[in-house]
Amino acid sequence: MSESKQEHLTGSEQPESAGRRAFLGTSAAVAGASLVPGVILYSAAQGRAPGEPASSAVRWGMLIDTAKCGDGCSDCVTACHDENGVAHKTGPQDPQWIRKVDIRNLQTGARHSLPMLCQHCEHPPCVDVCPTGASMKRADGIVLVDRHICIGCRYCMMACPYKARSLVHEPLTDQNPEVPRGMGCVESCTFCVQRVDRNETPACVEACNAQGHNAMLFGNLNDPESEIARTVKTYATTEVRADLNLNTGVRYQGI
Amino acid sequence: MNIAFREIEGRSAGFWLFFAALGLLALIGVSSALYMEHHGHIVTGMDNQIVWGMPHVFAVFLIVAASGALNVASIGTVFGKTPYKPLNRLSGLLAIALLAGGLMVLVLDLGRADRLIVAMTYYNFKSIFAWNVILYNGFFAIVIAYLWTMMDRAGGAWYQAVGLFAFVWRLVLTTGTGAIFGFLVAREAYDAALYAPMFIVFSFNYGLAVFLLVLMGFYKWTDRPLGDMVVLRLKNLLGVFIAASFYFVFVYHITNLYFTKHHGLEAFILTSGGIHTALFWVGQMLLGYALPLAILYSNLGNSRAWIALASALAIVGGLAQMYVTIIGGQAWPIELFPGYAVSSSFYDGVVHSYSPSGVEILLGIGGVAVALLLTTFAVKVLRFLPERLDDETVAALHGAK
Amino acid sequence: MARPDNWLSMGRWLRLAALFGAAAVLAVPSFEAAAGADLPKLERGKGERCVEDTATMRRHHMDFLKHQRDDTLRRGIRTTKHSLKGCVECHASEKTGSVASTKDDFCMACHTYAAVKVDCWACHATKPPAKPAQAALPAGPAASPMMSAPSAGAAK
Secondary structure (H helix, E strand, O other), X not given: OHHHHHHHHHHOOOOOOHHHHHHHHHHHHHHHHHOOHHHOOOOOOOOOOOOOOOOOOOOEEEEEEOOOOOOOXXXXXXXXXXXXXXXXXXXXXXXXXEEEEXXXXXXXXXXXXXXXXXXXXXXXXXXXXXOOOOEEEOOOOOEEEOOOOOOOOOHHHHHOOOOOOEEOOOOOOXXXXXXXXXXXXXXXXXXXXXXXXOOOOOHHHXXXXXXXXXXXXXXEOOOOOOHHHXXXXXXXXXXXXXXXXXXXXXXXXXX | OOOOEEOOOOOOHHHHHHHHHHHHXXXXXXXXXXXXXXXXXXXXXXXXXXXXXXXXXXXXXXXHHHHHHOHHHHHHHOOOOHHHHHHHHHHHHHHHHHHHHHHHHHHHXXXXXXXXXXXXXXXXXXXXXHHHHHHHHHHHHHHHHHHHHHHOHHHHHHHHHHHHHHHHHHHXXXXXXXXXXXXXXXXXXXXXXXXXXXXXXXXHHHHHHHHHHHHHHHHHHOOOOEOHHHHHHHHHHHHHHHHHHHHHHHHHHHHHHHOHHHHHHHHHHHHHXXXXXXXXXXXXXXXXXXXXXXXXXXXXXXXXXXHHHHHHHHHHHHHHHHHHHHHHHHHOOOOOOOOEEEEEOOOOOXXXXXXXXXXXXHHHHHHHHHHHHHHHHHHHHOOOEEOOEOHHHHHHHHHHO | OHHHHHHHHHHHHHHHHHHHHHHHHHOHHHHHHHOOOOOOOOOOXXXXXXXXXXXXXXXXXXXXXXXXXXXXHHHOOOOOOOOHHHHHHHHOOXXXXXXXXXXXOHHHHHXXXXXXXXXXXXXXXXXXXXXXXXXXXXXXXXXXXXXOOOOOOOOO
């Protein structure tokens, strides 16, 4: 929401306080209610100061409306890979942080197109299996790989039901300074954590909105007033492989 | 009656040739790993679909065989079968050597093999992999202690206790190895508790096959007497373990075949999977199970050459099984949307192909070479092998106890 | 007879050398005086001074970085005082634009001299961000390169 950006600009110099957080909550409610999805540039967020750790009061989530997702459009993929310095290659050894998946119901013939990315599970199998603890979940629900202690065993890639992870198979240079990544480590979508930490939305969401599709909604599932929380409370949405009971942070509408 | 153990002489040209050949293979294996390490996994056949490749086929086989090789010692120590006692040193030695070879392959295949120290210092205790790191390290320590109780008078008092502990530990270890696959909810071919006991039975089979081959090889080359009493017991046991392996594989597939949701996977492995189907039926079923069973339980089973062939076939079948389990299990695509046909730029919904590169295979062979090199070196410098294992010597153990 | 003695004294000599070596490494502040002209020549960073005094940085930069890396990655703390990105912004070479692309660049000059391998640059960029949008990140006052950047090449 627009106010959170403004809040952030001043907020970075202010010490965080309970009072401020309460203020944010109410203002987010007011702003959230007054906006239509098309003009949302910045998702509702606690304006977190740089020195303040991510908090479990926030659970970042994404809602993807497959009815709005453009068939053949892959702007989210392009934007993600631009932002994160992932080469736009699709060979079997090339990493893909997000991909467009086309599905067709075998009985009814219904077709859907949707982006598939790390689902940021509450109970991520990749985190369970990682021998060193490199695969980890931040307090605000973002699942990350700590490349400092990733040994490249690829057990997380075996364990992820969404095929969300890739190994970097070759040496890299000229990485985005905000997105360190390198050979021999496993990686996946980070919800653009570098952007989220400065109260911006992930690059894929921004690109989707810029295209006018507005198929991707990003926000705080724990904030009952956020648009994403209100939408998932109102409409039928689903987790991919809901049978696994992982409580994914990414949900889908329309499938 | 005491058994006299003696180092092998190891001075012949043949010995040094064998030793040098193993050393060369080990060197090639390590060089392959360095090459992979420098260029990245781009030089392998592995990709983001088949994330574990040929090195894992060899590594898991060696690790499973390692725990199985210790079985011979356990039968002597824990179950009190005296004819097995003269074999317990070689059994412990092979267990250590095979595990070392397997772990070398596993570690050198890591994306960041240079961070081995991280693997040893950071533990996520919910990870079965982390548990395995502890189980493998513990296995080395315990089997070395076990060997000490066998080989040093001072340790003799602990022999039974350490032997029992080693036996329990090896069961836990293979449970852990099986659980690496059993605990994977994401992939249809895995995600089954059966993997733990199945891997234990596989380990009995592969470990004993390796043990028999090595035992017969060393005794033949050193001209030491090796009686039927030992060999026929072991070959009968191998037959039982092969049959048991078949039983577990049968139960695994019959269960999957009963569940409609697994029919696609089963059709893939059993009928339409190309190399996987071929390796399953020809490699695992025919060469690994049917032929060795036919050899071991017919008159051919009284001949050393045929027993050696049966053991070798069991090993070939074991490698085929590992290939089908590890590569085949990954080749079948992850089911993202049950009931839907799926396609994407990331190879969703299609069977993944894999062609292992030379470096991967050479690394795997390097692991085998390291295991054999360690064994050969150890029997030359320490007293692992009894001077005589003829029937009179072994029979005398019965009375002496 | 003389041989064991020689071996003993050799061992003692080695131990002494090791001690001496360790002492030399620990005595960082005095090592400029102790060592000779082959000391690495470091390019001066941008700004008045570093985020900590030089002696502290020499001895503890790796601790700061390790602490910061865990804070940032695992807890989402984005302060810039001890961030590696901050190092790169100030210390990127005038010539190469990088802290580690040649042996003379800031990080490598010392690390080559001391023969200590750094693992940072397999993943981290060795150059400051090129895009203006990213350069406009919130920066802590201490690490801010805004103050009197001596050269015109300070493309922010």
